Amino acid sequence: MQHTPSKNPLTLPSPAKLNLMLHILGRREDGYHELQTLFQFLDYGDEITFAVREDGVICLHTEFPGVPHEQNLIVKAARQLQQQSGCPLGIDIRIKKILPMGGGIGGGSSNAATTLLALNHLWQLNWSDDQLAALGLQLGADVPVFVRGHAAFAEGVGEILTPAEPEEPWYLVLVPQVSVSTAEIFSDPLLTRDSLPIKVRPVPKGNSRNDCEAVVKERYPEVRNALNLLGKYTEAKLTGTGSCIFGAFPNEADADKVLHLLTDTLTGFVAKGSNVSMLHRKLQELSKETGTRYS
Numbered sequence: 001m002q003h004t005p006s007k008n009p010l011t012l013p014s015p016a017k018l019n020l021m022l023h024i025l026g027r028r029e030d031g032y033h034e035l036q037t038l039f040q041f042l043d044y045g046d047e048i049t050f051a052v053r054e055d056g057v058i059c060l061h062t063e064f065p066g067v068p069h070e071q072n073l074i075v076k077a078a079r080q081l082q083q084q085s086g087c088p089l090g091i092d093i094r095i096k097k098i099l100p101m102g103g104g105i106g107g108g109s110s111n112a113a114t115t116l117l118a119l120n121h122l123w124q125l126n127w128s129d130d131q132l133a134a135l136g137l138q139l140g141a142d143v144p145v146f147v148r149g150h151a152a153f154a155e156g157v158g159e160i161l162t163p164a165e166p167e168e169p170w171y172l173v174l175v176p177q178v179s180v181s182t183a184e185i186f187s188d189p190l191l192t193r194d195s196l197p198i199k200v201r202p203v204p205k206g207n208s209r210n211d212c213e214a215v216v217k218e219r220y221p222e223v224r225n226a227l228n229l230l231g232k233y234t235e236a237k238l239t240g241t242g243s244c245i246f247g248a249f250p251n252e253a254d255a256d257k258v259l260h261l262l263t264d265t266l267t268g269f270v271a272k273g274s275n276v277s278m279l280h281r282k283l284q285e286l287s288k289e290t291g292t293r294y295s
């Protein structure tokens with residue numbers, strides 16, 4: 001349905017993800033790694049507010065310590081979409097940032113995907129999810145799964161996605177106070193790069209290891225410590241290339257109890273796992289309310 005661009009700001013969630021397992025199968029000529037990983041979203045994340053500008057300027061109003069605006073994935077996503085679509089409109093962007101950076105929970109990639117979906121709507125571009133996911137992949141390997149918004153088994157460098165339906169427990173996520181560079185972990189000579197591909201779907205139980213864990217534990221004592229502490233209560237795993245550690249619990253109260261036992265020494269949060277991202281649930285709600293297609 002056609003309508004004039006909204007002058008009202010649009011606020012959308014930008015959720016975190018977990019890698020429930022991550023196997024590294026090999027390294028490609030371009031240095032990127034072939035993976036098999038299972039993505040699930042958390043009902044926990046940032047909130048981004050967008051307001052259309054008529055003058056074509058893309059302006060991020062929130063400062064990110066250590067990240068110049070031109071390198072921010074939000075600005076990069078907006079600029080790429082503006083250039084590739086030829087859209088004359090601009091955007092004012094503000095973000096309430098709660099996701100840790102370099103935590104392996106995909107904050108930057110999620111911010112980029114939320115930006116692509118918001119601008120596709122506000123600028124009335126009518127791009128398909130396939131087009132947005134392809135643009136997203138140029139920004140980062142994890143962007144496409146956030147664009148599509150469904151839990152998925154991922155292959156290739158993370159861009160070949162098959163929707164998945166893992167259980168949706170509550171998670172306790174511990175956030176060690178270190179930022180891990182994904183590139184640094186993938187370039188470590190000691191990284192396991194020869195896992196055998198899993199051919200059975202859905203992935204059989206017993207394949208939940210993360211091949212990055214050994215290298216990250218070796219380099220970051222804070223991560224090792226968090227794994228040991230959470231491991232006293234439940235199976236504790238690394239997400240992505242870290243630094244965050246997570247464990248599953250049958251309900252919120254049990255996860256909260258362990259969080260409180262650990263908060264003397266560590267920070268963390270409790271959130272529900274979700275197979276449909278809260279961004280896409282919000283977009284579906286808006287579509288129903290307004291009769292306009294949001295995604």
Ligand SMILES: C[C@](O)(CO)[C@H](O)COP(=O)(O)OP(=O)(O)OC[C@H]1O[C@@H](n2ccc(N)nc2=O)[C@H](O)[C@@H]1O
Pocket residue numbers: 019031032033034035037104109139140141142143156157158182183186240241
């Ligand atoms: C490890 C994961 O977090 C799993 O979800 C992701 O695959 C990483 O995704 P991302 O943060 O979006 O990563 P990118 O920004 O695309 O890549 C950062 C760096 O990680 C390395 N990298 C990333 C993904 C991949 N499949 N192989 C790699 O070797 C590359 O050196 C790259 O320069």
Ligand SMILES: Nc1ncnc2c1ncn2[C@@H]1O[C@H](COP(=O)(O)OP(=O)(O)OP(=O)(O)O)[C@@H](O)[C@H]1O
Pocket residue numbers: 066067071072073074100101102103104105106107108109111112142179180182240241242243
């Ligand atoms: N909008 C953004 N939010 C967070 N980080 C950003 C953003 N834009 C650029 N970055 C840069 O990207 C780096 C990685 O950020 P991100 O939060 O995505 O890490 P991550 O959770 O480890 O992600 P992944 O699991 O996808 O590797 C940051 O250290 C920062 O320099």
